[in-house]
Amino acid sequence: MYSGKSFIFNKETYLDYQGPELKSVYHFMKVLIRDKDKVFQVKSTEVKTTILFQFDERNVHNLKREQFHIRFSNDLTEMKVVAPDELGIIYGILHLSEKYLGVDKFWFWNDCEPTIKKMVKIPSDPYFSDVPKVRFRGWFINDEVLISKWKHNNSNTYVWEMVFEALLRCHGNMVIPGTDIEDPTYKKIAIEMGLWITHHHAEPLGAKMFNRVFPEHNASYIENEDLFKKLWKDAIIEQQNDKVIWNIGFRGQGDRPFWVDDPTFDTDEKRGALISKIMRDQYEMIAEYQKEPICCVNLYGEITELYKKGLLDLPDGVIKIWADSGYGKMVSRRQGNHNPRIPSTPVKDDPGPHGIYYHVTFYDLQASNHLTMLPNDTNFVNDELSQAFEHNMCEFLIVNCGNIRPHLYFLDFVSQLWDKGKIESYEFLKGYVLRYNPSYSKEMSNYIQDFFHAVVQYGDHEDERAGEQFYHFSIRNLANQWVISNGKESAKNLYWATGKADLTEQFDWFKNKVKSKLPLWEALLEKGKAFVEDARNIEQQRLNDQLLIQVQIHKNGCKALYCFAEAFEKFKSKNYIEAYVLVNMAIEEIKESEKMMKNPKNEKWKRFYDNDCLTNVALTNYTLETVRRFLRMYGDGPSFYNWEKRYLTSVEESSVMLLTNKSKQLSDDNLIKKLKEKGKSLV
Incomplete structure (x- = not known):
C-alpha cells in the first residue's frame, strides 16, 4: 500500500x-x-x-x-x-x-x-473549484470564414472540436456555433460537448433565415406572420431537449433593421410595438415546449435606442444583452455615418438580469480588426467590463471571437475576467508571454505594449482605434472613387471618418492619420524579425505566425495607405509616372502581407488564411493594380511605350525613331522591375 x-x-x-x-x-x-x-x-x-x-x-x-x-x-x-x-x-x-x-x-x-x-x-x-463571476459565458463564432474552410489533418470537424475544447478550457459554457448556420454539424458538436447553445441576434430562436426557406415570399412579418411563426416553432421543436438560452427578438434579413425593407414602420413607436409583440409571442411559443425557459434579447444597434426610449416591452426574466461599439467601448455601435454612442449599460433602477455582447474582433467594413487583435489594450477592456459588472451585468457574456487564432490574447484575458470579475492587466501580460515566449518574456512584454502604442487613432473617442480593415477598406473606397470620378468626387462611404470632405481632403486626412504611426510599425517589424530570424524552434515559429504576422499586416497596410495618398497628390499635379511608382510601392506592401499569410513558419497553419474574404488582402492588391493601370493610361498611353523610351532607353537609341518600338510593350510588373534595375528613383 x-x-x-x-x-x-x-x-x-x-x-x-x-x-x-x-x-x-x-x-x-x-x-x-x-x-x-x-x-x-x-x-x-x-x-x-x-x-x-x-x-x-x-x-x-x-x-x-x-x-x-x-x-x-x-x-x-x-x-x-x-x-x-x-x-x-x-x-x-x-x-x-x-x-x-x-x-x-x-x-x-x-x-x-x-x-x-x-x-x-x-x-x-x-x-x-471557484464559481465564475458570470453565469453564462462563451463565444460567438462569428465571421468565421477562415476556420469554416481550413482543415487540420484533412478534417474541418476536428478544427471545430478544438474550438469548443478551447472554450471549455477557458471555463466557457455557452456558444453561438457559427453565423447563418446552414450546416447543423457544428451546432451538434457543441451540444455533444456539453455547451449551452444560444443564437445570433439576427437569427431569433436559432430559426432558419426567412428568405432561405421562403424565397418566393416577402420577408415582412405583417404579410407573412404565419410563415415566420412556423420557422420559430420548427426551431423550438428541434432544440427543445437541448440546453438553450433562447434569443428572442426581431431584426430583419441580412443583419439589418426590418424597417429598412418595410417602410410601413416609419416611426420608432411602430417599430417598438411590433418587436414587443413578437417577443411575447416567441416567449409563449417556447414555454409550450420547455418548462421555465431561459431567454435573452440583444439590445444591439438600433434596438438599444428603442429600449432607451422606453419603446420595448419585454417579458419578465428575459436577460437583456447590451453590446459594445465593436471596438470594446460599452456604447452603441456606429452604423454607416450614424454614430450616436448611446451608453450601452442599464440605468440604476433597470430590473435585471443583464448581460453583455462584447467584441474582441469585429467586421464593419470601415476600421475594424478581423485578421489582427483588438486595437484597444487590456487596460481598456479591463475597465469596460469591470464597470459593466458593477452595473450587475453578470448574467451573460458572449464574446465575438472570430476565427479564434488571431485573437487568443484577448480571448484568454476576457476568460479570466468572466471568472474573476477584474484582474491586473500587466500581471496578465507577464503571465501570457511567460507561457508562450519564455525565451523572450521581458522583451515580448514591451513588444506587445508597443503594438498598442503603434495603433492608429482614427477618431476622437478613446476606443476609435484602427484594426487592419482601416487600411484595406479605405484604400479600396478611395481607389474606386478616384477611378470612377477621375479624382473629382469624394468617397461618400468614407464620410464616417472624414466628414463631408472632397476627395483631395479625404486623401490628406488618411495620410495624416497614418503618417506618425508608420515609423512605429516599421520599427516593430524589424525588431520582431530579429526574434524569429531563423525560426529554429516552435517558440520562434509561434511568435512569427501569431504576433509578427499581425505587425506585418499593420505595417504593410499603414505604408500602403500612406503611399497611395501620396500617389493621389502626384496624380493631381499630373505627375503620372511618380504616381504610378508610388502605387506600385503600395502594391509591394500588400504583397508582403499576402506572402506571409501564405507561408507560415509552422506548416500546420498552411492555408489558414486561404479564405480571407472579409479583410481580403488580395482584393486590395487587385484594386491597387487597377489604379496602376489607370495611371499608365494617363502617362504612357495609348502607345504604352513612352515611359520605356523615356526612362529605360539610351539617349542615342531613343532619338532615332525608324520604328515606334522594337519589342512588345512591357507589362506593369516588368516595367517597374526594369525601372528599379536602371536605378531610376522617381519618388
Missing part, C-alpha cells in the same frame, strides 16, 4: 467515471486519456492509482452549479472528482489536464504541447 503524502498520477493511473451516460463526459474522458498518453510515455512506478469522476445528482456535497470537488482516499490510491452536473464533471477533467498534465488551454491554437514526465505528485489537500 502506498504511504506517501501525495497522490501519484502516472501512466498506470486508471481513469473511471460513475454517472449517467453523457456523450460530453465520455468525449472529455477520451481527451484526458489523450493528454495522459502525451505526458506519460513510459512506466514510472508500481504504484496503482485511480482517478474517479463521480456525478453527484443528489449534490450531497452542497456544490454550486458547474462546481467540482476533489478529495482523496486515506491511502492516497484514489482521487475522487465530484460534481453535481455535466459541466462540473467536464471542468474537473480539464482542470486535471491543465494543472497537473500541463496541457495549455490553447495548446492546439498556439502550438503548445505538454512536457513529457514520468509522474506527477499531486498534494492531497481537498479542493473546491
Whole structure:
C-alpha cells in the first residue's frame, strides 16, 4: 500500500467515471486519456492509482452549479472528482489536464504541447473549484470564414472540436456555433460537448433565415406572420431537449433593421410595438415546449435606442444583452455615418438580469480588426467590463471571437475576467508571454505594449482605434472613387471618418492619420524579425505566425495607405509616372502581407488564411493594380511605350525613331522591375 503524502498520477493511473451516460463526459474522458498518453510515455512506478469522476445528482456535497470537488482516499490510491452536473464533471477533467498534465488551454491554437514526465505528485489537500463571476459565458463564432474552410489533418470537424475544447478550457459554457448556420454539424458538436447553445441576434430562436426557406415570399412579418411563426416553432421543436438560452427578438434579413425593407414602420413607436409583440409571442411559443425557459434579447444597434426610449416591452426574466461599439467601448455601435454612442449599460433602477455582447474582433467594413487583435489594450477592456459588472451585468457574456487564432490574447484575458470579475492587466501580460515566449518574456512584454502604442487613432473617442480593415477598406473606397470620378468626387462611404470632405481632403486626412504611426510599425517589424530570424524552434515559429504576422499586416497596410495618398497628390499635379511608382510601392506592401499569410513558419497553419474574404488582402492588391493601370493610361498611353523610351532607353537609341518600338510593350510588373534595375528613383 502506498504511504506517501501525495497522490501519484502516472501512466498506470486508471481513469473511471460513475454517472449517467453523457456523450460530453465520455468525449472529455477520451481527451484526458489523450493528454495522459502525451505526458506519460513510459512506466514510472508500481504504484496503482485511480482517478474517479463521480456525478453527484443528489449534490450531497452542497456544490454550486458547474462546481467540482476533489478529495482523496486515506491511502492516497484514489482521487475522487465530484460534481453535481455535466459541466462540473467536464471542468474537473480539464482542470486535471491543465494543472497537473500541463496541457495549455490553447495548446492546439498556439502550438503548445505538454512536457513529457514520468509522474506527477499531486498534494492531497481537498479542493473546491471557484464559481465564475458570470453565469453564462462563451463565444460567438462569428465571421468565421477562415476556420469554416481550413482543415487540420484533412478534417474541418476536428478544427471545430478544438474550438469548443478551447472554450471549455477557458471555463466557457455557452456558444453561438457559427453565423447563418446552414450546416447543423457544428451546432451538434457543441451540444455533444456539453455547451449551452444560444443564437445570433439576427437569427431569433436559432430559426432558419426567412428568405432561405421562403424565397418566393416577402420577408415582412405583417404579410407573412404565419410563415415566420412556423420557422420559430420548427426551431423550438428541434432544440427543445437541448440546453438553450433562447434569443428572442426581431431584426430583419441580412443583419439589418426590418424597417429598412418595410417602410410601413416609419416611426420608432411602430417599430417598438411590433418587436414587443413578437417577443411575447416567441416567449409563449417556447414555454409550450420547455418548462421555465431561459431567454435573452440583444439590445444591439438600433434596438438599444428603442429600449432607451422606453419603446420595448419585454417579458419578465428575459436577460437583456447590451453590446459594445465593436471596438470594446460599452456604447452603441456606429452604423454607416450614424454614430450616436448611446451608453450601452442599464440605468440604476433597470430590473435585471443583464448581460453583455462584447467584441474582441469585429467586421464593419470601415476600421475594424478581423485578421489582427483588438486595437484597444487590456487596460481598456479591463475597465469596460469591470464597470459593466458593477452595473450587475453578470448574467451573460458572449464574446465575438472570430476565427479564434488571431485573437487568443484577448480571448484568454476576457476568460479570466468572466471568472474573476477584474484582474491586473500587466500581471496578465507577464503571465501570457511567460507561457508562450519564455525565451523572450521581458522583451515580448514591451513588444506587445508597443503594438498598442503603434495603433492608429482614427477618431476622437478613446476606443476609435484602427484594426487592419482601416487600411484595406479605405484604400479600396478611395481607389474606386478616384477611378470612377477621375479624382473629382469624394468617397461618400468614407464620410464616417472624414466628414463631408472632397476627395483631395479625404486623401490628406488618411495620410495624416497614418503618417506618425508608420515609423512605429516599421520599427516593430524589424525588431520582431530579429526574434524569429531563423525560426529554429516552435517558440520562434509561434511568435512569427501569431504576433509578427499581425505587425506585418499593420505595417504593410499603414505604408500602403500612406503611399497611395501620396500617389493621389502626384496624380493631381499630373505627375503620372511618380504616381504610378508610388502605387506600385503600395502594391509591394500588400504583397508582403499576402506572402506571409501564405507561408507560415509552422506548416500546420498552411492555408489558414486561404479564405480571407472579409479583410481580403488580395482584393486590395487587385484594386491597387487597377489604379496602376489607370495611371499608365494617363502617362504612357495609348502607345504604352513612352515611359520605356523615356526612362529605360539610351539617349542615342531613343532619338532615332525608324520604328515606334522594337519589342512588345512591357507589362506593369516588368516595367517597374526594369525601372528599379536602371536605378531610376522617381519618388
